[in-house]
Amino acid sequence: MKRTAVITGAAQGVGWVTAMRFARLGYRVVLTDVQPLEAPIGKLRAAGGDATGLSGDVSAESFAGELAEFTARECGGADVLVNNAGVSLIRPAEETSAADWQRVMAINLLGPFLLSKALGAQMLARRSGSIVNVASVAGLAGVSHRSAYNASKHGLIGLTRTLAAEWGGRGVRVNAVCPGWIKTEMDVADQGSGAYSDRDIVDRVPMARFARPEDVAAAIAYLADPEQSGFVNGVSLPVDGGWTADASWDSLRVRTRG
Numbered sequence: 001m002k003r004t005a006v007i008t009g010a011a012q013g014v015g016w017v018t019a020m021r022f023a024r025l026g027y028r029v030v031l032t033d034v035q036p037l038e039a040p041i042g043k044l045r046a047a048g049g050d051a052t053g054l055s056g057d058v059s060a061e062s063f064a065g066e067l068a069e070f071t072a073r074e075c076g077g078a079d080v081l082v083n084n085a086g087v088s089l090i091r092p093a094e095e096t097s098a099a100d101w102q103r104v105m106a107i108n109l110l111g112p113f114l115l116s117k118a119l120g121a122q123m124l125a126r127r128s129g130s131i132v133n134v135a136s137v138a139g140l141a142g143v144s145h146r147s148a149y150n151a152s153k154h155g156l157i158g159l160t161r162t163l164a165a166e167w168g169g170r171g172v173r174v175n176a177v178c179p180g181w182i183k184t185e186m187d188v189a190d191q192g193s194g195a196y197s198d199r200d201i202v203d204r205v206p207m208a209r210f211a212r213p214e215d216v217a218a219a220i221a222y223l224a225d226p227e228q229s230g231f232v233n234g235v236s237l238p239v240d241g242g243w244t245a246d247a248s249w250d251s252l253r254v255r256t257r258g
């Protein structure tokens, strides 16, 4: 039987590439985003994919309920939830306001909690399902000028571990991916503000490149599939070309490339 995957932040970037991969793998795909979804849904259908979707804000509790109802009505419930929608904030801690902090937490951490509750209920009722949260290397270590963003991603890893502990015995696995810097619209906007350059990132990564959205989508698909990762529960998988494994100083790392 066809499995259903709900993917948040699916209008562009990692979410869009993940939606394409799941559609190619034969899932029925439910896209969600604050942006309109007619174009991405149209593209997936034109390529032969089984796609539908609902626009809304993941941080609104009412939307979590609407999305769960929509998924139950259209698809008979979710087998997979990918909590990918997120926003970046690059700002020194002294200049980060309470409103900045709350906005980032609402989208990056409260949203995944609300959607996990709403769609996880369908999985728990069937005693089967997989939730994959898109965290970041910024959830595993500190990066300056990102206090709210990093705290939200650390929190998302904590949520992942806790739901894995709470729901694993009822057939629902919960894992996270922790990408390094990825070439998406988020990176274009962040670099546009002058926060860092391609060279800063490439020099820091043992594999000497940015992550591609496809690298992240492949790891998400692995964690979603019970045949491939059926006993993997509560992990936060770096998809970072070795970033978090490597404590070398930059000149040493660059010298080893030969």
Ligand SMILES: NC(=O)c1ccc[n+]([C@@H]2O[C@H](COP(=O)([O-])OP(=O)(O)OC[C@H]3O[C@@H](n4cnc5c(N)ncnc54)[C@H](O)[C@@H]3O)[C@@H](O)[C@H]2O)c1
Binding pocket: 008, 009, 010, 011, 012, 013, 014, 015, 032, 033, 034, 035, 056, 057, 058, 059, 084, 085, 086, 087, 088, 107, 134, 135, 136, 137, 178, 179, 180, 181, 182, 183, 184, 185, 186, 187
């Ligand atoms: N780009 C990177 O370097 C990088 C690195 C590590 C982790 N990540 C994480 O990967 C995920 C995807 O990032 P991306 O690079 O594709 O970013 P992106 O900005 O290209 O895409 C994010 C998507 O989320 C949607 N979105 C934003 N707020 C929303 C809300 N309130 N409700 C519903 N949808 C909302 C946006 O409309 C957009 O389509 C994010 O969680 C991000 O934190 C990104």
